Amino acid sequence: MENTTKTCRNCGASNFYSKEVSLVGHASTILPIGMFTRREVHLRVCGTCGLMEWFVAPATLEKLKQKFAKVP
Ligand SMILES: [Zn+2]
Incomplete structure (x- = not known):
């Protein structure tokens, strides 16, 4: 993910753990x-403070754009 920040926005550390996951069951309602x-989402968790960030994966992002309203 090139467009993500290289340091944690909470604590400034730069040790992250990440995983590609599929939202299923109740979690899927987060993205209608x-x-x-x-x-498909890319999770990134700061290894120092535990801050978790979610990034919608590219293929899922394209589908999301068809359902969500673009902010003017
Ligand atoms: Zn952090």
Whole structure:
């Protein structure tokens, strides 16, 4: 992810742990983009303070753009 910050916005550390995950079950309602649409997200957790950030994966992001309103 090139467009993410290299240091934690909470504590300034730069040791992150990340994982690509699929939101399923109740978690899928976080992104209302259609009942059967896969929701891939990239999780990044700061190894120092534990701050967790979610990044919608590119393929999921394209689907999201069709369902969400663009902020003017
Ligand atoms: Zn941190």
